[in-house]
Amino acid sequence: MNMKEKGQESQLKLENFLCFAIYSTANAVTRAYQPRLTALKLTYPQYLVMVVLWEEENQTVTAIGDKLSLDSGTLTPLLKRLEAAGLISRRRDKADERQVLINLTDEGRAMKERAESVPIAMGQAFGCTMDEARGMRAELIGLRDNLVASLDEAK
């Protein structure tokens, strides 16, 4: 085996894949949140939507989608489930009937308090210091922005 072959082979080894580290860690995150969220009867993406709404109410589907990088194909059915669960309301904006405004119900607003324990418990599960978490978050967001930029360039 010459050097070139050796170099290329290492490129195609799973253990060297940064993408797989991200992929498998993301799956592990979802699995780790699951037991903490079943008490709230939320899935992990539903929890993220609730976090966005706890920060700011009366948001459009697009505004929520921009923050979570999700489109209406994902959000519409998810929001309908949150509505069916009595946590949010969906109503057309009178001023612009194209838009749907999402608001918390009293029940959805009240859930915030019970949800406070979730990130605290998860902080334990991550098993890293706040500083390490901050560092990784910054690195990941940098990576994510690079990926988004490379996609934008391509079109």
Added chain:
Amino acid sequence: MNMKEKGQESQLKLENFLCFAIYSTANAVTRAYQPRLTALKLTYPQYLVMVVLWEEENQTVTAIGDKLSLDSGTLTPLLKRLEAAGLISRRRDKADERQVLINLTDEGRAMKERAESVPIAMGQAFGCTMDEARGMRAELIGLRDNLVASLDEAK
């Protein structure tokens, strides 16, 4: 607002969530791979399975699942699609009929060469140095192992 409230509020802000950084970066990775993989007519998880098989043939479903942290509920239909695409074969192990051995077809094996360009192109898209990539990979895997351990402890 007192200090305690301020502290708790910051815990529930999306921008502070390490989990969301991982989640949204993982989604971005899948989207970024997509254009590179459509030439091979593979989805991103299918590509990962092929990577595992290019490293070692004649693996059971469980062996592949252990490497990718996926179960038969995910893998069985995925492997059937790869079989339908003519890239792999699935056959019961004669020595232990419970197991299904997955092998590459000639076509699947031949695809490896065309796939060599994918991680190289993605390296560009990530926009970080090899050393940075190695560092992040190690940090993510550490995090993932902590999450898995916390789940194991819970049961």
Added chain:
DNA sequence: GCATATTAAATTGCACGCAATTAAATTGTA
């Protein structure tokens, strides 16, 4: 003013992920 373009959400179709269950084969164990 009116046709065209754009925008927002919903819909459709497909492929994951994963919990839970099932079916079949093998292992262990009295």
Added chain:
DNA sequence: TACAATTTAATTGCGTGCAATTTAATATGC
């Protein structure tokens, strides 16, 4: 040797993600 326990895939059901299309409302250009 019987028979219970374990192991391996497959199956079922549900909730995402996302590309592509559709529908309805609004903005734009002539």
